[in-house]
Amino acid sequence: MPAVQETIDQVRLIDVDQYKYGFETEVEMEKAPKGLSEDVIRFISGKKGEPEWMLQWRLDAYKRWLTMNEPNWARVSYDKIDYNDIYYYAAPKMNPSPKSLDEVDPEILKTYEKLGIPLREQEILAGVEPQNRVAVDAVFDSVSVATTFKEELAKAGVIFMPISEAIREYPDLVRQYLGTVVPVTDNFFATLNSAVFTDGSFVYIPPGVRCPMELSTYFRINEKNTGQFERTLIIADKGSYVSYLEGCTAPKRDENQLHAAVVELIALDDAEIKYSTVQNWYPGDAEGRGGIYNFVTKRGDCRGKNSVITWTQVETGSAITWKYPSCILRGDNSRGEFYSIAVSNGKQQVDSGTKMIHLGKNTTSRIISKGIAAGKSENTYRGLVSAHRKATGARNFTNCDSLLIGNQCGAHTVPYIESKNATAVFEHEATTSKISEDQMFYCQQRGLSDEEATALIVNGFVKDVLQQLPMEFAVEAQKLISISLEGSVG
Amino acid sequence: MLEIKNLVVQIEDKRILNGLNLTVNKGEVAAIMGPNGSGKSTLSYVIAGKEDYEILDGEILLDGENLLEMEPDQRAAAGVFLAFQYPLEIPGVASMTFLKAAINAQRKARGEDELTTPDFIKRVNAAATQLEIPKDMLKRALNVGFSGGEKKRMEILQMALLQPSFCILDETDSGLDIDALRIVSEGVNALRSPDRAFLVITHYQRLLNHIVPDTVHVMHGGRIVRSGGKELALELEANGYADYRESEAA
Amino acid sequence: MADVTLMKTPAETALVQAFESAKTALPGDGESRAQAFEHFAQQGLPHRRVEEFKYTDLRALLREVAPFAGTPSAEEAKAALAGAKALAGVDALQVPFVNGHFVRDAVDFHALPENVEIVPLAEALANGHDWLAKLSPVKWANDNPVYQLNTSFMADGVMIRIAGPVEAPVHLRFVTSATSAVATATRILVVVEEGASVTLLETHESTDGANHQPNDVVELIAGDRTNVQHVRVNAEGNKALALSTLAAKIGGEALFNSINVTAGAATSRHQVFAILDGENTNLRVNGTTMLKGTQHGDSTLVVEHAAPHCESRELFKTVIDNEATGVFQGKIIVPHHAQKTDGRMMSAALLLEEGGAMNNKPELEIFADDVQCAHGATCGQLDEDLLFYLMARGLPKKEAESLLVQAFLGEALEFVENEAVRESLVGTVEGWLKARA
Structure with a gap:
């Protein structure tokens, strides 16, 4: 199995201090004044050239947010966040809304090159089969700096652009769907995002269209003391299909940085959306200094009959993860899926899971969650499966497994399973275990080192989920997992 | 005894039986053979009254009574017995408990007195001995942890105890080794009588060496496409079902 | 007294x-009662926003507080x-309580x-007793508002010491015979000394038609190498709101089996x-819960593996008929040092009719790496293939259902x-099944 060998090689090569995306880019930035106020919101809205309704929407969200309390039910602990000690907007000075790559600060282009994210279409076209092409929206702090393959996608009728652009160019479409899956008032962080969101991607797939390539957004936090508040909205119209990938990194810093995103997915009749995330924000150092607070609200609405939404996530980064990509199964026969690998090491804290809300008839959902805790980390799966009165014939299967490496970490499972319909059938199973000594011994007897054996066994443990990822992502994710667990054995 | 007229059945919009006609007389052992997917198991389920099947047309009469209007338990009381291809496991219900509940439910439905416990045990023991079923198997939960052969023997044990007038054996030979096949067949043959009819559904001729049929019907595409005596089974064994597939294509 | 002002509802x-x-008027040292009540009063009756009571909202369910029952006369008790x-047919040492008060005449202390x-207990509280120090052996119960209420109001009960093997079961029989609604708060302490063994039976019965509010606590301290079998039956009247707690601390190389069978009460x-x-x-720890009508039955469980190799x-x-609601919340906690823990928790529910509801919340909280823990939860209807199989053998539908339900529940018994x-x-x-058919 070449992928396994690759993982082993990776593990061997990398130093104890593993985070390789921790560099900083020197770019001159323009920022909003520090802190949060109506003026800052007006500033952001003005920078984006937004229509009045959008500004009003933000201001309403802000007023609401002032009345809300930070949630405390998750199994995570952190010092109180001073929301007035954060910059809510930071954009490269050179050209905050470049028309082409030539207008982008070369330092930023170098950044993406270093991160391995191709932004030049010619270069991509040179070596890649058409079906393997990926269109990228690159978001640097508060703005999108480049979006590739826009024209080619436009030929298929697909809209793929920064959401700030979409608000200007397709205001009706945005207005029709924005906030309909995650309402402005949904929760503390989502409301905050509604007030101050800066950039993110907008995707619309017209009826009957199968998106000709994978779409992806690459999020990079660079500036100090800056929060990233991205907003993504994906609409798959009747009978369409799209696969979307998201990746995230940030520099190493001793301070914590806040990332509070909102992602809304809408699948109409017979449409399918696959949303994959490889989240690798800076996790902080071994002592728990620094790292990203990743507090995001992701929700998909299977609004039409026979629609499908699949969330796949590989979570290796962030100091704290608070994230529950969910599906509202509204349309009859709709299907929701959640595949997750959450790896925690050092002093990371993960509280993640999903919600599957069965509203329509014969709706089905499937949850496969693999948690791996190492070091002094805490890793919690929290999930809700519910069938409402009218959800006749609803089906759920949940499997969540946790693996502990070392005895200073914690793995927790908190599922809520609520059925109000006698014909609904829910099955839930969860296990917690360690890598068995017998397995290790067997591997070692065949010549593998502790670390190699661990990598091998962990890969087997997460295989079900990795298989759900697009090919290139799967390989990347596999490496990432091994890197994240580096130094956890022995 | 059993008369099936123009039976048309579908499941989830897929037509399985397509105007099937079949008559089985008292005392007769009729075999139904056919390739996989020809509708054999559907036929057995429809006679026994499993839900999920939509009857579009036709009737099934047992001694002149319309089975299609009865619940599965009423059909059982009327004399229909289906030996399942895959007998179900019922954790927590001891085989003895189950057997007694079934016998007495049928007796009650027919207006007969319930069996006394000693009488019941005597009958079970007699049947179990003949089918080489060990006593401890009867104490275990029904079919739970039983081997394939044990499950099939348990089906025949039930048949022997319930004394049905019309027995359906659905692929009873599947998963049986030669000894188990012999035991099961002897059990069935012992139950042959002028008052009782059998419908033996099988893919292979092998079972029919042990349970020799009076008539053989070939099923294909949801209907009976050919009928004959026991020699028809041998012919099928030699030539396979290829002829029937071609005739469909033509 | 702090924070009494936080109280909101009339019941509070x-x-x-x-x-x-x-x-x-309550016997004994008032300080620990006052302390428990103060803790309770700070939070008030737990409601759906309190995680542990998410599915059983006591603030909504307990609208009116029934008066605490007085001591019954000898005739009444008899x-x-x-x-x-x-459990009438079971040969056992009877330790009876009527309206929450120990009927001491019914026990021959000399034999x-x-x-x-x-x-x-009332006597011990009034006069002081060494064993009182053993009360509240399980920390997890102390923060629980139901337990705190019992500590505040406990009026009677018994303390039992088992010094060696005991043959016949000890039957704690609770009967509430009052015809109008009463509240009771009883506390039982059972200390099982090292190497001893005993079967404890507990039955709870009350009159139908009255909104009785029993809140009983059984505390068990079982030493090393003990064997304790515990069976509890809730046969409360059809209007009762029954709250109960079992707090058990078990020593090493011991066996402890506990089952609770719930058939009664409007809410339990x-x-x-x-x-x-x-x-x-x-x-x-097993549970068998049968609910019908609009009954609400909650089983809540916290098991801490405080030692390795357990x-x-x-x-x-849980079987749910009509429009009843079932709740299961279970948590297994394994701290860092409890290596080689083997814990398995399963909750299965059957919904027999439209209108019923089941809420499952099985949790694992694991800090040790060399463990094997699992939980499972299922809910759904009776298996249609099994029903068909039974009906094909001649069982009428209701009878087939009964047989399957019986088998389903029987596994826990x-x-x-x-x-x-x-x-x-x-x-x-x-x-229960016969009454259904």
């Missing part, structure tokens, strides 16, 4: 008044006990079985807090060692 206000007027039925010692919540405090101990098995079966008790419990299940 009534509880404050009830405590104020009762505290001087008549009440004569009518008691739960107690070998190795059994019984001290009435049975809480189990167990700590496995020594190595190589084996714990089994095994725990939790199996909860299998572990009751005492045959007479087990048969009586099976009879309870059969009776």
Whole structure:
């Protein structure tokens, strides 16, 4: 199995201090004044050239947010966040809304090159089969700096652009769907995002269209003391299909940085959306200094009959993860899926899971969650499966497994399973275990080192989920997992 | 005894039986053979009254009574017995408990007195001995942890105890080794009588060496496409079902 | 007294008044009561935003507080006990309570079985007793508002010491015979000395038609190498709001089996807090819950593996008919040092009709790496293939359903060692099913 060998090689090569995306880019930035106020919101809205309704929407969200309390039910602990000690907007000075790559600060282009994210279409076209092409929206702090393959996608009728652009160019479409899956008032962080969101991607797939390539957004936090508040909205119209990938990194810093995103997915009749995330924000150092607070609200609405939404996530980064990509199964026969690998090491804290809300008839959902805790980390799966009165014939299967490496970490499972319909059938199973000594011994007897054996066994443990990822992502994710667990054995 | 007229059945919009006609007389052992997917198991389920099947047309009469209007338990009381291809496991219900509940439910439905416990045990023991079923198997939960052969023997044990007038054996030979096949067949043959009819559904001729049929019907595409005596089974064994597939294509 | 102002609902206000007027009359040291009540009063009655009571909102369910029951006369007690039925055929040492008060005349203190010692709690509280120091052995219970209410109001009960093997079961029989609604708060402490063994039976019965509010706590301290079998039957009246707690601390190399069978009460919540405090101990906590009409039945469970090499098995079966609601919340906690823990928890629910609801919340909280823990939860209908199989053998639908339900529930009853008790419990299940048909 070449992928396994690759993982082993990776593990061997990398130093104890593993985070390789921790560099900083020197770019001159323009920022909003520090802190949060109506003026800052007006500033952001003005920078984006937004229509009045959008500004009003933000201001309403802000007023609401002032009345809300930070949630405390998750199994995570952190010092109180001073929301007035954060910059809510930071954009490269050179050209905050470049028309082409030539207008982008070369330092930023170098950044993406270093991160391995191709932004030049010619270069991509040179070596890649058409079906393997990926269109990228690159978001640097508060703005999108480049979006590739826009024209080619436009030929298929697909809209793929920064959401700030979409608000200007397709205001009706945005207005029709924005906030309909995650309402402005949904929760503390989502409301905050509604007030101050800066950039993110907008995707619309017209009826009957199968998106000709994978779409992806690459999020990079660079500036100090800056929060990233991205907003993504994906609409798959009747009978369409799209696969979307998201990746995230940030520099190493001793301070914590806040990332509070909102992602809304809408699948109409017979449409399918696959949303994959490889989240690798800076996790902080071994002592728990620094790292990203990743507090995001992701929700998909299977609004039409026979629609499908699949969330796949590989979570290796962030100091704290608070994230529950969910599906509202509204349309009859709709299907929701959640595949997750959450790896925690050092002093990371993960509280993640999903919600599957069965509203329509014969709706089905499937949850496969693999948690791996190492070091002094805490890793919690929290999930809700519910069938409402009218959800006749609803089906759920949940499997969540946790693996502990070392005895200073914690793995927790908190599922809520609520059925109000006698014909609904829910099955839930969860296990917690360690890598068995017998397995290790067997591997070692065949010549593998502790670390190699661990990598091998962990890969087997997460295989079900990795298989759900697009090919290139799967390989990347596999490496990432091994890197994240580096130094956890022995 | 059993008369099936123009039976048309579908499941989830897929037509399985397509105007099937079949008559089985008292005392007769009729075999139904056919390739996989020809509708054999559907036929057995429809006679026994499993839900999920939509009857579009036709009737099934047992001694002149319309089975299609009865619940599965009423059909059982009327004399229909289906030996399942895959007998179900019922954790927590001891085989003895189950057997007694079934016998007495049928007796009650027919207006007969319930069996006394000693009488019941005597009958079970007699049947179990003949089918080489060990006593401890009867104490275990029904079919739970039983081997394939044990499950099939348990089906025949039930048949022997319930004394049905019309027995359906659905692929009873599947998963049986030669000894188990012999035991099961002897059990069935012992139950042959002028008052009782059998419908033996099988893919292979092998079972029919042990349970020799009076008539053989070939099923294909949801209907009976050919009928004959026991020699028809041998012919099928030699030539396979290829002829029937071609005739469909033509 | 701090924070009494936080009280909001009439029931909460009534509880404050009830405590104020009762505290001087209740036996014993008022300080620990006052402390428990203060803790309770700070939070008030738990509601759906309190995680542990998410599915059983006591603030909404407890609208009116019933008056605490007085001590019954000898005749009343005699008549009440004569009518008691739960586990009636089982030969056992009877330790009866009527309206929450220990009926001491019914126990011959001079002829107690070998190795059994019984001290009435009211007396012990009033006069002081060494064993009182042993109360509240399980920390997980102390923060629980239901437990705090019991500590505040406990009026009577017994303390039992088991010094060695005891043959016949000890049957704690609780009967509430009052015809109008009463509240009761009883506390039982059972101390099982090292190497001792005992079967504890607990039955709870009350009159139909009255909104009784029993809140009973059984605390168990079982030493090393003990064997304790515990069977609890809730046969409360059809209007009762029954709250109960079992708090158990088990030593090493011990066996503890506990089962709770719920058939009665309009609303019930049975809480189990167990700590496995020594190595190589084996714990089994089961539940069999039968709900119909608009009944609400909650089983809540916290098991802490505080020592390595222990095994725990939790199996909860719930059958829900009509528009009833079932709740299962279970948590297995394994701290860092509890290596080689083997814990398995399963909750399975059957919904027989449209309109019923089941809420499952099985949790694992694991800090040790060399463990094997699992939980499972299922809910759904009876298997249609099984129903068909049974009907094809001639069983009418209701009978086939009954057989399957019986088998489903029976799995949780299998572990009751005492045959007479087990048969009586099976009879309870059969009776419930018969009433349904």
